[in-house]
Amino acid sequence: MTNRFLRAMDRRGERSVATLKRLYRAACKHVHPDTGQQYGRAGASETFIALRLDYEEALIILEYGVDYQAERTGSVPPSGSPVAARSQTRAPNPSRLSRPSISTDLIAFRDACTRLGALAGHARCDPYEWNPAPEFMIELLRKADEALTRLDGQTVDGASALSTVFSALSGDAVRLRRYPGLMTRAYMLYKALYHWHEFSSRGSATDLDACRTTLEELADPTVALVHSEAVAEVVAAFPTAAATLMAALGINPRH
Numbered sequence: 001m002t003n004r005f006l007r008a009m010d011r012r013g014e015r016s017v018a019t020l021k022r023l024y025r026a027a028c029k030h031v032h033p034d035t036g037q038q039y040g041r042a043g044a045s046e047t048f049i050a051l052r053l054d055y056e057e058a059l060i061i062l063e064y065g066v067d068y069q070a071e072r073t074g075s076v077p078p079s080g081s082p083v084a085a086r087s088q089t090r091a092p093n094p095s096r097l098s099r100p101s102i103s104t105d106l107i108a109f110r111d112a113c114t115r116l117g118a119l120a121g122h123a124r125c126d127p128y129e130w131n132p133a134p135e136f137m138i139e140l141l142r143k144a145d146e147a148l149t150r151l152d153g154q155t156v157d158g159a160s161a162l163s164t165v166f167s168a169l170s171g172d173a174v175r176l177r178r179y180p181g182l183m184t185r186a187y188m189l190y191k192a193l194y195h196w197h198e199f200s201s202r203g204s205a206t207d208l209d210a211c212r213t214t215l216e217e218l219a220d221p222t223v224a225l226v227h228s229e230a231v232a233e234v235v236a237a238f239p240t241a242a243a244t245l246m247a248a249l250g251i252n253p254r255h
Helices: 004-012 017-031 038-062 069-071 084-086 104-122 136-146 156-171 178-201 205-218 229-249
Strands: none
Touching: 004 017, 004 084, 017 038, 038 178, 038 205, 069 084, 069 229, 104 136, 104 178, 104 229, 136 156, 136 229, 156 178, 178 205, 178 229
């Protein structure tokens, strides 16, 4: 077992989501790119991404009782066991996430998000090494504008926030890389879309839940990872963009 959080909880003899979150928050204070000192900003950012990966994996294992990596590689528990039963949990088909009257524009937007997630996955969701082509993002945002006008409860602010975030990530990536905290958010967004791609392809409840968890964290307006006027507009747009993306993908909040 290589997951640092699972090892720590096993040493304590206490595996729970609450314990995991406490350990994660404590670890973030030491390696977060905007607060960690011992690694330097670039090193802290890389360490924080690795920490985040362990947190996501541990959260899925705790909530579903199955090793997420084992499920991906086909190394599943024996059939008939409680763990095997949980590992076979499947979420609804993406086309059934919203009401039956889903528009063709919304379907097109979800498909574009699926393709973006696939591209991000090929690049390991690393915003330092990859960013979407501007042409692709222009087309995705066009689909977003058409889809969101037909989505109940969505406003111009939601479409504008998506445009701000996606346009910055594709067209201003070099400048944004100077802000490790913002790169962490970009990584989380790419990771959420990658899980959406995996869910759309396999229908796995673990991927849907991972997508939901990540977007919910991005949608939390109380989390401030970057304090710079130069990128304030992009940072401020992330919560609304994430909430809008959840609504457009038909993902209901956990609570």
